[in-house]
Amino acid sequence: MAEKEATVYIVDVGASMGATHNGRDISDLEFAMTYVWDKITSTVALDRKTATLGVVGLRTDGTDNELEGEESFDHISVLQEISNILLPDLKQLSSKIMLSSTDDGDAISAIVIAIQMVTVYCKKLKYKRKVVLVTDGRGTLDADPDSVKEIINKIKQDNMELVIVGVDFDDAEFGFKEEDKDPRKAQNESIFAELAESCGGIIGTLQQAVEELGMPRLKATRPVHSYKGELRLGDPEEYHSAMCIDVERYPRTMVRRPMTASQYVQRQDPADRSAQSTGTFVADGDIAMPDADDNDLAGVKNSRTYRVLDEEAPGGKRDVDRDELAKGYEYGRTAVHINETDENVTKLETQHGLEIIGFIPWANYDRFMSMTVSCILIGQKTNSKAIMALSSLIHALFELESYAVARLVPKDDKPPVIVLLAPSIEVDYECLLDVQIPFAEDVRSYKFPPLDRVVTVSGKVIKEHRNLPNEALNSAMSKYVDQMDLSTFGRDDDGNPSEYMPMADTFSPVLHRIDQAVRWRAVHPTEPIPPPYEILVRYSNPPEDLVKQSKKRIEKLIAAADVKKVPPKVQGRRRNRNEVKPLSGLNVEALLGSDKKKAKVSAQNAIPDFRRLLDSAESIEAIQDAAHQLGNIIQARIKDSFGDIAYTRALEEIRTLREEMIEMEEPMVYNNFARQLKRKLLSEDLGGNRKDFWWEYRKSKLGLIDKNVAETSDATEEDAKSVIDYPISVPQGNY
Numbered sequence: 001m002a003e004k005e006a007t008v009y010i011v012d013v014g015a016s017m018g019a020t021h022n023g024r025d026i027s028d029l030e031f032a033m034t035y036v037w038d039k040i041t042s043t044v045a046l047d048r049k050t051a052t053l054g055v056v057g058l059r060t061d062g063t064d065n066e067l068e069g070e071e072s073f074d075h076i077s078v079l080q081e082i083s084n085i086l087l088p089d090l091k092q093l094s095s096k097i098m099l100s101s102t103d104d105g106d107a108i109s110a111i112v113i114a115i116q117m118v119t120v121y122c123k124k125l126k127y128k129r130k131v132v133l134v135t136d137g138r139g140t141l142d143a144d145p146d147s148v149k150e151i152i153n154k155i156k157q158d159n160m161e162l163v164i165v166g167v168d169f170d171d172a173e174f175g176f177k178e179e180d181k182d183p184r185k186a187q188n189e190s191i192f193a194e195l196a197e198s199c200g201g202i203i204g205t206l207q208q209a210v211e212e213l214g215m216p217r218l219k220a221t222r223p224v225h226s227y228k229g230e231l232r233l234g235d236p237e238e239y240h241s242a243m244c245i246d247v248e249r250y251p252r253t254m255v256r257r258p259m260t261a262s263q264y265v266q267r268q269d270p271a272d273r274s275a276q277s278t279g280t281f282v283a284d285g286d287i288a289m290p291d292a293d294d295n296d297l298a299g300v301k302n303s304r305t306y307r308v309l310d311e312e313a314p315g316g317k318r319d320v321d322r323d324e325l326a327k328g329y330e331y332g333r334t335a336v337h338i339n340e341t342d343e344n345v346t347k348l349e350t351q352h353g354l355e356i357i358g359f360i361p362w363a364n365y366d367r368f369m370s371m372t373v374s375c376i377l378i379g380q381k382t383n384s385k386a387i388m389a390l391s392s393l394i395h396a397l398f399e400l401e402s403y404a405v406a407r408l409v410p411k412d413d414k415p416p417v418i419v420l421l422a423p424s425i426e427v428d429y430e431c432l433l434d435v436q437i438p439f440a441e442d443v444r445s446y447k448f449p450p451l452d453r454v455v456t457v458s459g460k461v462i463k464e465h466r467n468l469p470n471e472a473l474n475s476a477m478s479k480y481v482d483q484m485d486l487s488t489f490g491r492d493d494d495g496n497p498s499e500y501m502p503m504a505d506t507f508s509p510v511l512h513r514i515d516q517a518v519r520w521r522a523v524h525p526t527e528p529i530p531p532p533y534e535i536l537v538r539y540s541n542p543p544e545d546l547v548k549q550s551k552k553r554i555e556k557l558i559a560a561a562d563v564k565k566v567p568p569k570v571q572g573r574r575r576n577r578n579e580v581k582p583l584s585g586l587n588v589e590a591l592l593g594s595d596k597k598k599a600k601v602s603a604q605n606a607i608p609d610f611r612r613l614l615d616s617a618e619s620i621e622a623i624q625d626a627a628h629q630l631g632n633i634i635q636a637r638i639k640d641s642f643g644d645i646a647y648t649r650a651l652e653e654i655r656t657l658r659e660e661m662i663e664m665e666e667p668m669v670y671n672n673f674a675r676q677l678k679r680k681l682l683s684e685d686l687g688g689n690r691k692d693f694w695w696e697y698r699k700s701k702l703g704l705i706d707k708n709v710a711e712t713s714d715a716t717e718e719d720a721k722s723v724i725d726y727p728i729s730v731p732q733g734n735y
Contacts, residue, residue, distance in 0.1 A: 003050070003128050004122075004125070004126065004127045005050065005051045005053075005128045005130070006053070006054075006128070006130070007052070007053045008053065008114040008117055008131050009054070009056070009132045009134065010058055010107070010110045010111065010134065010135070011032065011033070011055060011056070011058065011079075011134055012059055012105075013057050013058065013059060013097060013099055014058070015099065015103050016103055016136055016138040017032065017059075017099060017136055018099045021167070021168055028136050028167045031167065031206065032136075032165075032167060035165060035206060035210050037519075038519065039132070040053060040085065040090070041520075041522055042519065043085065044085050044087070044519075044522070045259075045515065051084070052083055053080075053082065054078070054081055056078055056110055056113055056117070057077040057078075057079045058075075058107055058133075059102060059105030060102075060105070061075070061101060061102060062075075062077055063075055064076075064077040064078055065077065067112075067116075072106055072142050074105070075105035076106075076109060078113070080093050081117070090523060103139055103140075104139075105139055105140075106141060107133060107139060107188075107192075108142055108143060108151070108195075109142060110133070111133060111151060111162070112147075112151060115160065118131065118158070118160065122158075128161075129158055129159065129161065130160065130162075130163065131155075131161070131162050131163070132165065133162075133163070133165065134165045135165075135166060136166065136167040137167070137169065137185045137189055137192065138185050138188070141188050143191045151195070151199075152195070152199045155199040155201070156199055156200070161200075161201060161202075162195070162196060162199050162201030163196075163202045163203075164192045164196050164203040164204075165203075165206050166204075168207070169192075169206070171205040174205055174208040176208070214535050216512040216535070219256070221254075223250045225248050227247075227249035227352070227410050228249070229246070229247070229353055230244045230246060230247070231243075231244070231354045231390070231406070232244050232245075232353065232354065232355045232356065233355075233356045243393075246379065246386040247354065247377050247378065247379055247386065248377070248379075248380055248381065249354075249375050249376070249377050250375060250376050251373060251376075252373070252374040252433060253373045253374050254373055256511060257511075258510055258514045258515070259514060262299070263300040264300060265297070265298055266297065305319055306319065306320050306321070306322060307319055307320070326340075327343070332643075333644060347413065348413075348415065350409045350414060350416055352409045352410060352411050352412050353407075354406055355406060355407045356421075357406060358405045359397075359402045359404050359405065360402065361402055365420065370420070370435040371435065371436045371438055372435055373435075374435050375419075375433070375434050376431045376432070377431060377432035377434055378390070378429075379391070391430050394423040394425060394430050397422075403420050404420070405418065405420060405421070405437070406418070406421055408434075418437050418439065419434040419437065420434060420435055420436075421434050451468075453468070454468060469561075472560045475560075476553070476556050476559075476561075479553055479556075480550060480553040480554060480556075480557045483549065483550040483553045484542070484550050484553075486500040486501055486543075487499055489546055500543065505535070509536040509540070516530075516533065600629065601633060603637070606630060606633050606653055607652070607653060610626055610630045610657070611656075611660065613625075613626035614626055614660055620666070623666055624669055627661065627669045627673065630656075631676075631677075634650050634657075634677075635686060637653070638650050638693055639686040640687065644696070647693055651696060651697065651702070654697070654700075655700065655702060657670055658705065662709060665712050667704075667709070667710040667713040667714070668712075668714050670704075670705055671704045671705055671713065674703070675723060678694065698724055703720045703723060704720040
């Protein structure tokens, strides 16, 4: 369980906090609240009931605290009692924190109020107690030695942490010193420093605290085991020499996902419910968003309906309940139905366990075989015998430079996986690291041409070729890569070369940017969101100094590679079709003597022939003729297909026809083809029952070209949906 926390923030809102100093364009109070709001919203984002906080206002116009009868506690107000803070509380708190018109109020007394709040709330329970004071140090302090001593003793006795953050406080370690400091402020700073030092607290300047807000805070996660059981080598039921070690398995690395957004709708008044949309929204039983003002937002409820084909039902479809559905496995062009009572035949009965099935040397394992995040395997925490036994196995694997291959079943009846166990020996602990590795069916082997040689059709190997790098290019590339080396470009605290991008300083930009934006919008609903923190975009581009140093190397590399500018694409005369203009300006087709009149689309080379016809088309009639030829080939391919053998090729030709007609701004040609194709499929004019092809057609998303895709289209989005649905009447048309 996460540790309980109780934090009280003391915010100085005195009149002196309204001034601006040290070249800032915002007041000291706004500068201070940058820090306070970030800390508060970070606590709210944790969404933990055990993370509580309170807020006390210092040097307020009024007085509102338990000790307000005493003079030294005047102008101190409790703005928020210690509790679990939600978004409505944040908005109320934002309206309460405002600049006052007085400078009266004692910061030492405010610390007493905060300590009292923490003590009353936490009682004698185990809490992480903390008091944070944010002030400019320009008010009066009642630093009575006896009172200060009692405060120090109380903080130490309750194991409480005191943090004092001052606006423009001097900080030698941070390297900040305020010039022409007010004598009272200088005296107050020394009192605060002595108080923090005496009770083991922290004091610092606000400038440093604000700059450190950009450093993402990593979330501490509680380890949750994914497997508890035995690590076995051999079958203990058959062999008395089998090895059995009680182990526990925990994640070592895990992808942290950014916070997700949920869908909500504005709650409607009863009088306006008649104007609701068709979405599912139950006014009396909806779930209101807990952090919305006056519950004006409600959670969206989704509903799903299932339909089956029924020629006797209106529209050709009939709604069915989910309970009436049955599972079926696609087998060729049919579905194999398996009853729920027989579903166990598709499941593999397994028993949870981790069994070593073999060992392999380190050199024989390829890194690309790792399929998942890594996990850590340790001996059972309370079993010293198991810890010692696992340690022996770890050292044996390390000394033999080998990995263990094991079969893992996390729970009964779960599918088994194969994991690789690697020894890891650190100074303070030993463990086995495991990653999932593939079965034979998971490995995909591809063949690509070699990069260092060219193999001709006759089998001759060529080492020097225009597509192969020569020695000069290899040398130039090698020197450029060495020049762009990041492993030693950084500098450590002593100025020595170090890694430029250490893993500990490389954070996920997406994750923390979303977190930053949500926290800002929670407190500032109308103000623009600030830019990302510098550390999030620091490694988005290579370092400028390194780029400048490598400029000569990249120029030599460009010269060695003979890099040339790609000819620009020019707008052709034939409808928006792009053609590459040769650098020489010569008409290549005229030189080759191509005969446009004799060109036809052949079934053996349909797509290239079709595109070649479109390149030479000078009229709409020529485009329609090319599409008509390709359409006839597609229909003939479907009609003559043995089963679904030719479906893939036909779908690729349809996709080409659709893309080309979009580019040529002739969507109606394709739309007429699609309508006629469906009509022939439904009437079984293409070699019998070919309705399964329409299913593949729908999956490939090759529907009509509507107005959202091409403005000149005659089909709306509703027309495209009606044609893609099956079955439905289709308007006649030619293409």
